[in-house]
Amino acid sequence: MPDVWEVVFSGVYYSQLWQHKMHFVQLDTFNGTAQSFCINLRENWVNIQRGMQTSSVSFTSINAKRIVGQLEQFVLPLQITGAHSPETQWITFVAGVIQKKTGVPGRAHLGRIYVPGIRGGGTQFGQLTANELTLWQAVCDDLVSEWVNPTPNGMKLVVKHPEGFTEVTTLLMRPVLGCMRSRNIGVGN
DSSP states (O other), X not given: OOOEEEEXXXXXXXXXXXXXXXXEEEOTTOOOOHHHHHHHHIIIIIHHHGGGSBTTEEEEEEEEEEEESSOOEEEEEEEEEOXXXXXXXXXXXXXXXXXXXXXXXXXXXXXXXXXXXXXXXXXXXXXXXXXXXXXXXXXXXXXXXXXXXXXXXXXXXXXXXXXXXXXXXXXXXXXXXXXXXXXXTTSOO
């Protein structure tokens, strides 16, 4: 089995902690370290995603830990905020939802990423407007080109499930907004 990395993005949104936990399979083309992987995630995940988030969102760290293979870990501290002006009249637990699809049927082979800092002006009736959805899907497509398709960085996004890991084939932004909440351990990976 190839090496597998667990990555936790951490941040603050209106003084509340948020985290994304994701998993990546190390490809044969990866020749870096946990530190270089974190730097790559900062440049090719955080900097892509933040372009559509409000400045009320801040990324505070990326923690990359190899969980299958030789143990290695690195925490990269960050001070990066979203690129749009803050939304002062917005509900803090409302989030965009990026769906991780694997091409394998069944709930165990799906994943999702809850994205804080969705622009309130880009929503209507609990959904993203058509224009906002198009912009977010472009973000997802950029992430796919970096982390899903034959990746230039030597890592591939996967979904963790009870039987192991399944490679992600695409990322889709859901039009309906989600609710960021506390999650059970092992649920929503």
